[in-house]
Amino acid sequence: MMRPTIAAIAFALVSPALAQTAAPAATPAAPAVPDPARLAAAEKAVAVLVPKGIYNRMMRDQYPKMMDALMVQMMGKTADELGMPAEKGAGGKTMRETAASADPHFQERMRIMSRVFGEELGVVFDKIEPRVRAGLARAFARKFTAQQLDDMNAFFATPSGAVFADQYLLTFMDPELTQEMMAATPEMMKAMPAIMAKVEKATAHLPPPPPPSTKPKTDEND
Template sequence: MIRKFTLPLTVLAMTATLNAPTQVFAQETEAEAEASEATDAELAKFLEIFKVEDDGAPIEPDQLARAETVAVKLLPDGSYQKMMAETMSTVIEPMLGSIDQMPLSAITTFAGISEDEISPPDDATIKDLMEIVDPHFADRQQAMFKSVFDILIELSDEVEPAIRDGLAKAYARRFTGEELDDISTFLSTDTGAKFGAESLAVYSSREVIGASMEVMPKFLERFLGQMQNAEELMGDIPPQRTYGDLSELEKKRLAQLLGVDVEDLGPRETGQGDYETEAEPES
């Protein structure tokens, strides 16, 4: 039986990425290249927000050395690969069963019909449809997933030293030299060494991931509830303006700031014989 179902947001996001036709990437136009450069520039601006500036308080070399000893024990070599392996077994592999199935919407789009128009027999399955529409869909999904995971594993070797360096500086500022020595002494014991080796991977364990997933429906329910009360949340904040709300002086200033003529602004032809119009004001 063909069922229509809703996947978790994470699965939908990953499916959208993996479902992108391979040929699209081989046909990048000049316009797409420019758009890609613009996206990269926007990403750089976004990352700049999180850039950590030196607070001007130098860390004593001895203090940093003690903290580095702790960081190495808390994040030993291979910690990120271990975490990725945990993530693969607890999160990714269970997802594969859903992602290996072609979305019904993609199949109906292929056939040139909407989901609302179909009435499949009870014994029809998505697998039956995939054998006709795209028999190698699952193979490509698996190959793409493996490729992405391999990249993450490779990057972990580059990420780990940087994270370890950040940990050392953070611990150096948050603990005294004596406290760092106490922590290091504990991490040098058999129990402490095991604790350090597991301290990162435990966040990818079935128990922690499961607990996070239990909370997610409550979060989404509350979030969506808040969004339904958007007008109330905005309070006295005016709604977004339209071009028609601008005064002539504001239109001229906008054109000046954009480096265009004021005549070039405003509603324009969409390319289909129609014109974009302002939203009708609510009565």
Template sequence: MKMLAVTLLIAMAAPAGAMAQTAPATPVAQAPDPARLAAAKALIAKTMPPERIDSMIDQMMRPMMENLRNAMVQSPQMQAVFASNPKAEALLDGFVGDEFKHSVALTKESMPTMLDAMARAYARRFTVAQLHDVSAFFDTPSGKLYAEQASTVMTDPDVLAAQRAVMEKSIRSTMERAQAMVAKLAAEQDKK
């Protein structure tokens, strides 16, 4: 059971740890022009209508969590755990289900702040006229379809396969590095 917990922790922490190491320092942002900010908020309301945000979050999170589960199941370390513990897969499924609920709740809770941040970023990068031009695109049939379908791109089989391959590679390499670290720690302990 301890190996399952360690494996899960390492696998879940790997992507976050990698991002934390490569994330640039947050620059101090200048307040955007109010007219640009209003135009940016109107654009975001078209691309992410408030009444669709919950379903958009679910559409994005569900395949990512399923891919995470599948990548973890395929790892040799998890295969070994499953072979030695008949309850391990059910525990993993429970863990992934709980993580999905937690991630969805956290994303929904964070969405107002994220939408405001996106509006401010758009307002700094585009003029009012440019924001109106982009907004006009989303009034066209193609723009409406794009806004409706963009969040489902993560469920496309090609995207899922590419994402799963990256996750499997990340989990495999993280486990190899973790095992090497444990071996080094054990060797250091033996020297004492």
């Protein structure tokens, strides 16, 4: 149970960084075509904020560091301190002690998992980067005026602006930030039962979902 839980928490910590450049969600009405001049200025700004290969850098270099910080903070606490259900017979043992008793190689497995996970996600996100830049540029062109975009580009052209743009997305995966986010995990875990109870109440008027089918799919023409 522990590995999926840690992976889920890690992904939740990564999500803010990925969300910074997520393409806007589709809307029922087609958005207006941005002004060409504003779109060009937006594309220039986005190219600096989302440079080629940034996702690969984030997942390959930053993700393992984030996981190391997560493990140091998380594994020294008990399940109760983290607001998680304790393993049977765990008592007041820390997560590290519980994991080691079940699998002496747990920490090495987690290090390998985070490395492989980061490398492979880097490859996946590297492929969608152009689409992210295109969507973000269109969003920028609609949200900001030509003057605002010119001001951004003027700032990014300065030494300080260039450093800011280069580190902007990477900062969302910095151990200093993820450590603070991790500190909120117990509160989030404790809130989940009440949240799920409200979800059940809000969906009580709906019929229960059908049970998963165990029958193999067949061709309708058969």
